[in-house]
Every structure is written in structure tokens, then in C-alpha cells.
Amino acid sequence: MLGALTLGRALGAGSVLPRVSPQEDWNEIDPIKKKDLHHSNGDEKAQSMETLPPGKVRWRDFNQEAYVGGTMVRSGQDPYARNKFNQVESDKLRMDRAVPDTRHDQCQRKQWRVDLPATSVVITFHNEARSALLRTVVSVLKKSPPHLIKEIILVDDYSNDPEDGALLGKIEKVRVLRNDRREGLMRSRVRGADAAQAKVLTFLDSHCECNEHWLEPLLERVAEDRTRVVSPIIDVINMDNFQYVGASADLKGGFDWNLVFKWDYMTPEQRRARQGNPVAPIKTPMIAGGLFVMDKFYFEELGKYDMMMDVWGGENLEISFRVWQCGGSLEIIPCSRVGHVFRKQHPYTFPGGSGTVFARNTRRAAEVWMDEYKNFYYAAVPSARNVPYGNIQSRLELRKKLSCKPFKWYLENVYPELRVPDHQDIAFGALQQGTNCLDTLGHFADGVVGVYECHNAGGNQEWALTKEKSVKHMDLCLTVVDRAPGSLIKLQGCRENDSRQVCHVGCRAGTRGAHTCVVLVDSCWPVSPHAVASLAHRGCGSGWLPLTPLPLWLLLLGGHLFWVVSSQSLRMGEFTSVPPV
Incomplete structure (x- = not known):
């Protein structure tokens, strides 16, 4: 589904940015490299001087072996059984492993604003493999300028073992919230967002690895316009061998009338228009939903998430429609890269079954935001008509309060590539x-x-x-x-x-x-x-x-x-x- 790009250079496991050898003349160093050295040395010096609260450790000092060791797959056990990815391969990896720098060359030479706002990173999880969850947290801390990470909020959605999250609370800047019952992705994210102290929210899935300078380009776009909701290019972490592979930069998020998310290639005209600036932000009709950055107050003004959606699914449709129709915009930022483990099935259960939950959530989005075009969804997925979707009055009132545009406007101005079925079709x-x-x-x-x-x-x-x-x-x-x-x-x-x-x-x-x-x-x-x-x-x-x-x-x-x-x-x-x- 995601095409691969030629992989760029890989950094060593312990390195963050290139160093200067004693023999190098400072005046002969490339200005971009010099900028990186100032940035790296300053951040590391500030971080080393920072006093940690009692009981906290820096991520480099966290005991990975002790944390992961108790949950490793035993000999003879199915490595895919718990997480639907190869946990044995995941557990072998260092928490700070090096991944290829998959950014475009122009991104590696780009300078970012120095006055960017800090962010609260919200990561929700339920029975996540400890090694994958730890790598997500460590990659955020390792690959981000320390002053831009206000906190990492882990929302444990009632995992079987409370220590999956509690033990990570020892790491610098990590806060752990645990639900006292299963709430699902949407309500868990809202709980994390409500607790966030920064002015910008960053949502990540619990099986990600951030790449070089992933955060600055996202924060810069939001700092320039608070109504932008921005997402990185999502690289692929192979579920079998955990190889990190760069994804195509010619993709946008979309959907068919079944309302299932898919990746659309840009049209030839769109690709030609970007040849002069291949790292320009990409307007996208939809985001995948797992990884994005958004102004905290705009998130609240826009209605957070639909709190009556359950577990997972459909929330990316709902927030994408809502952002576009209510005056905001969605962008994919090519200079930001974050890897994600894509699985073929969910490792957790859905009350009533995954199909029913997805249909219920999707119906809620369709009934609130799609106007008469929802009938094309029901024609494509007739079984959805039989799934109750609950009360949507509060979301309809939100749409009215925000003076949101009709779905026809969205189709004509945001997603003209989506073929609208002919009303005269038999x-x-x-x-x-x-x-x-x-x-x-x-x-x-x-x-x-x-x-x-x-x-x-x-x-x-x-x-x-x-x-x-x-x-x-x-x-x-x-x-x-x-x-x-x-x-x-x-x-x-x-x-x-x-x-x-x-x-x-x-x-x-x-x-x-x-x-x-x-x-x-x-x-x-x-x-x-x-x-x-x-x-x-x-x-x-x-x-x-x-x-x-x-x-x-x-x-x-x-x-x-x-x-x-x-x-x-x-x-x-x-x-x-x-x-x-």
C-alpha cells in the first residue's frame, strides 16, 4: 500500500547528530552541519544540566532488559499471538536503535524556526508489547529537541498488566494515566489531551519510531496557523522483521464510499506542480488518524473527539470531515517522518465484534457530516443500516455552532478526485x-x-x-x-x-x-x-x-x-x- 523510497543514511545507535573531529577547521564546516552542531551540543548540554525530579531517570539510563525481559516470548510460543506482529524480532531491538534517515535531501538542509512552541505527546495503549512501547517513548525523547517536549502522557487503556505503563513513568518527562475500565482510543486520547500542559498536542500510536527532526516541521506549520492539523509521512516498520522502510512522498489520505481509509497517489498534474518544491506541505482530504499534531485550544474548540465512538475506527473520518468542513485544513508534511508498525489484524477484542464497532462509529460520522451523500455509503455497505449508532444530537449541534460547510463543499473543494456515483445509476x-x-x-x-x-x-x-x-x-x-x-x-x-x-x-x-x-x-x-x-x-x-x-x-x-x-x-x-x- 505504501511504496518504498531509496533509504538514506543511517545514524549510529548512540548518535543524534554528526560530530566534528579535532582535526576539522570550524570555518570549513558546511553551515548546515555547523547549525546542527550548535543545536545538538546546546540541547545536550541543557539536558545534562537539568535537574531530574526524585525517582526519575534519563531515557539512556532506563533498564530496558529488566522492563522487557519479563514479557518476552518463550521458546515454542507463537511470536505473533499477543500483538499480531513478530514480538521476538521487536524484543531483540535496542530501545534507541538507529533507523534510516528517509527524508528528502532538501529537508536535511532546511533550517527551522527557533521559537517553536513545546508540545505534549499523547500516546494511548492497550496491552502493547513493552519493547514497541518503549521504543516509541525513547524515539520521541531521542529525536526531539528537549525544549520542545513538554511531557509525554501515556494513557494506559486498562491493560492487563498495570506495570506496562507504570514502569515507564520513571523516565524523564513521562506521565502515566491509567483508565479504570476499557475506554477505547477516542476517550483515552481526550483524557490525555485534557491533562496536557502544553499549547500543542501531538498524538502518536504506541508502536512508532520517530525519525530525524520529525517534530520541528510539524510544530512550525501549526505555529504559523492554529487551524492546521498536520501529520508526518508515515514510514513502514515491517511487522515480520521490523525493517524500517521509507514511504512514498506522493501519497494523500483518502477513502472510497465504503468509508475505509486508503492511500491515494497524487495525480500527474499534482506531482508536476510539486517538482520545484518536493518538500512543500501536502493538502490531504483525510489523515490516517494515528499520528498528528494540533493546537490544543483548537482541538477543544472543534469538539475534541466524538466521545460516543467506541474502541477504534471511524474517528479519523470524523475528525477529517470536521476539520475541513469547519474552517481548518489537513496537511501531510514531507520533512517529518515517523515509522509505524502496520498490522494485518487487531491484537485486541472489540465488544460486539470489530465489524459492528467500526460500522457504528462510521455511521455516526456519516450521519453527522455527510448529508445526503451518506446514502452512497449505505449503498456500498448495506449491512451498516442494521447497526445502531446512538444519539448524535450533540454532534449535530456542534456542527451548527461551528457554522460548518456542507459535505458537497468538501467533495468539490477538498476531494474532487473522489468519484461521486451517478444518481441515475440503476x-x-x-x-x-x-x-x-x-x-x-x-x-x-x-x-x-x-x-x-x-x-x-x-x-x-x-x-x-x-x-x-x-x-x-x-x-x-x-x-x-x-x-x-x-x-x-x-x-x-x-x-x-x-x-x-x-x-x-x-x-x-x-x-x-x-x-x-x-x-x-x-x-x-x-x-x-x-x-x-x-x-x-x-x-x-x-x-x-x-x-x-x-x-x-x-x-x-x-x-x-x-x-x-x-x-x-x-x-x-x-x-x-x-x-x-
């Missing part, structure tokens, strides 16, 4: 047969389509039947490329009056003598779940196909019958005419 949603759905398989123009288990989340399984009787995904239509039997159909740009993109018929069940068969009818939807068809037998007569347990699909495009012979492709069959019903 149907919109998934093409489903049994438990399988027609799926793009992640392919784009000239790619083939196939079937995949239905996930009810739209995305690759989101289709529209247009008034021209084409089957469309985004701006691509199913297309007859080669009329020979057995050939594939592909995704191609939709064209008017192209007979190769017209869907004529589908199927329904029927009886022909002793055979249970399907007949072609005037519909484009596939056969019912119990009426799967095979071309292996001809006992049903012309135009009729027998039923077998094989998972095959029928669809007629451009006068040609197609069927799925495997999960990987949709192929053309032998019937080229539509018999009368």
Missing part, C-alpha cells in the same frame, strides 16, 4: 453470488477481474450498473476485449455507445424436464446463491444451463456470455445469442 453495490463477490483483485486499467470472498466493505467489490447498462467500478467498465470463446474480459475506461461494454442479461433459476437449470433473462445481476451454473453439461437444451455445485458466474456483455472459471478471471463462454424466455 444500481450500486456488490455483485454477489453466495459468499463470493465480483472483485477487481486490485487491478486497474486493462486488468482482469475475478471473484473473492465478500467482505461487505465496498472497495474492490464496489460496482455500479449505469443507465447505459454498463457495469462500472470507479471510472472503469467491464469490457469485451477479444470475442473468442475463453478470452478474458478486462477493466477499461468507460466509453459512450460502446457495445463491448453493454451488459445485456443475467440469469435466473428454472426447470427443464428432469433438469434444474438457469435461463438468461433481462438483468445484469448474477444468478441466485443456489443457482450456480456450469457449461459442462448440455442436458437443459439451447440457452439453458444445468446447475452444479461449481462456483461459476454468468454475465452477458456485448452479446457474449461470460463466466468465472476460477477466482482469478472472468472468461467468455460459447453462447453468443440470447434465446427467448
